[in-house]
Amino acid sequence: MxxxxxxxxxxxxxxxxxxxxxxxxxxxxxxxxxxxxxxxxxxxxxxxxxxxxxxxxxxxxxxxxxxxxxxxxxxxxxxxxxxxxxxxxxxxxxxxxxxxxxxxxxxxxxxxxxxxxxxxxxxxxxxxxxxxxxxxxxxxxxxxxxxxxxxxxxxxxxxxxxxxxxxxxxxxxxxxxxxxxxxxxxxxxxxxxxxxxxxxxxxxxxxxxxxxARRGQQETSNNTTVVLDFLHVYRRWPAPTPELKAARAGLLQGVGLALPVEWF
Known part of the structure; x- marks a missing residue:
């Protein structure tokens, strides 16, 4: 075939x-x-x-x-x-x-x-x-x-x-x-x-x-879970430049999570 x-x-x-x-x-x-x-x-x-x-x-x-x-x-x-x-x-x-x-x-x-x-x-x-x-x-x-x-x-x-x-x-x-x-x-x-x-x-x-009615509006995708999943994704796939590391840090700081830029 x-x-x-x-x-x-x-x-x-x-x-x-x-x-x-x-x-x-x-x-x-x-x-x-x-x-x-x-x-x-x-x-x-x-x-x-x-x-x-x-x-x-x-x-x-x-x-x-x-x-x-x-x-x-x-x-x-x-x-x-x-x-x-x-x-x-x-x-x-x-x-x-x-x-x-x-x-x-x-x-x-x-x-x-x-x-x-x-x-x-x-x-x-x-x-x-x-x-x-x-x-x-x-x-x-x-x-x-x-x-x-x-x-x-x-x-x-x-x-x-x-x-x-x-x-x-x-x-x-x-x-x-x-x-x-x-x-x-x-x-x-x-x-x-x-x-x-x-x-x-x-x-x-x-x-x-x-x-x-659509996945992503369910309880499993609440704000806390999303932040934890962001952290998981960031750790798995490190940012390739210092500027992108800083952007990641700034995004999470906007939801109340302060982490050093080096972490990203």
């Missing part, structure tokens, strides 16, 4: 309506040279129905065991990927139809290793039939200072694309309650810094109306 150009790794957890939307956004891609690797950490009847209806013969579905959380699901999906390039898509986000087609010519450049696109943020109400859209705003991420990634993340996971050979030995940390996407990205940055691709079609969907 010929390997696809893209492997799209998806993690899902009890979100059949948004999962169906995410898969539909992949089926609408104008570049169809991809496989879907969908990993669920829990399975209900509605999610099973979406999987049976919407996945194709070239796609893979896995119901894994173990603790809930997207990190290990992404790791399992990544381990099954056959594509030359890997992208991630959570079950509550989506891609505009041109997204993979926009990425591909940049991916085909011999020097390309990690790419990132811009982001459109859509606010919505998931408690209403059809999940009505409340508003949207597009951000041009290429205008941000790339080295600031060592201080705080500004690139959503599904904006990124990676040459799969670059990722050997990297994994998402399933022990982190938050910031695992950023921790992963800094591991990638230690090997190659991402290059901006203007435009793209990555869409992040957010529900501010219904508490707990």
């Amino acid at each position: 010929t390997a696809p150009f893209f492997s799209v790794v998806m993690a899902t957890h009890h979100r059949p309506a948004t999962l169906a939307r995410a898969i539909a956004s992949l089926r609408a891609q104008t570049c169809a040279d991809f496989e879907i690797l969908l990993v669920a950490d829990a399975l209900d009847a509605d999610t099973a129905a979406v999987v049976a209806r919407d996945l194709g013969p070239a796609d893979t579905f896995l119901k894994r065991t173990g603790a809930n959380g997207p990190a290990e699901s992404r790791n399992r999906g990544l381990g099954l990927a056959r594509g030359e390039w890997v992208v991630f898509l959570d079950d509550d986000d989506s891609f505009e139809p041109h997204h993979l087609a926009t990425l591909r010519p940049y991916c085909e450049r011999p020097e390309a290793r990690v790419l990132f696109t811009d982001i459109t943020v859509v606010t919505e109400d998931r408690a209403q039939p059809g999940i009505p859209e409340l508003g949207r705003q597009t951000s041009a991420l290429g205008s941000s200072e790339l080295n600031s990634l060592w201080v705080k993340n500004f690139i959503p996971l599904h904006c990124l694309a990676y040459r799969r050979s670059l990722l050997q030995g990297l994994a998402f940390d399933a022990h982190l309650a938050s910031q695992e996407d950023w921790d992963w990205l800094l591991g990638v940055c230690s090997r190659a810094m991402p290059v901006h691709v203007p435009g793209g079609g990555a869409v992040m969907h957010k529900d501010y109306v219904n508490p707990g």
Whole structure:
């Protein structure tokens, strides 16, 4: 079987309506040279129905065991990927139809290793039939200072694309309650810094109306936990310059934690 150009790794957890939307956004891609690797950490009847209806013969579905959380699901999906390039898509986000087609010519450049696109943020109400859209705003991420990634993340996971050979030995940390996407990205940055691709079609969907509708608004991601996870990420991936060390120290000092610059 010929390997696809893209492997799209998806993690899902009890979100059949948004999962169906995410898969539909992949089926609408104008570049169809991809496989879907969908990993669920829990399975209900509605999610099973979406999987049976919407996945194709070239796609893979896995119901894994173990603790809930997207990190290990992404790791399992990544381990099954056959594509030359890997992208991630959570079950509550989506891609505009041109997204993979926009990425591909940049991916085909011999020097390309990690790419990132811009982001459109859509606010919505998931408690209403059809999940009505409340508003949207597009951000041009290429205008941000790339080295600031060592201080705080500004690139959503599904904006990124990676040459799969670059990722050997990297994994998402399933022990982190938050910031695992950023921790992963800094591991990638230690090997190659991402290059901006203007435009793209990555869409992040957010529900501010219904508490707990999106991961990151849950109790496991409270302020104390986030600060502890920042500390963990900082220790794992030291800042490469004195200026970035100082920026890290200043960020934590802003939340009441004073540490010497040398610590970072």
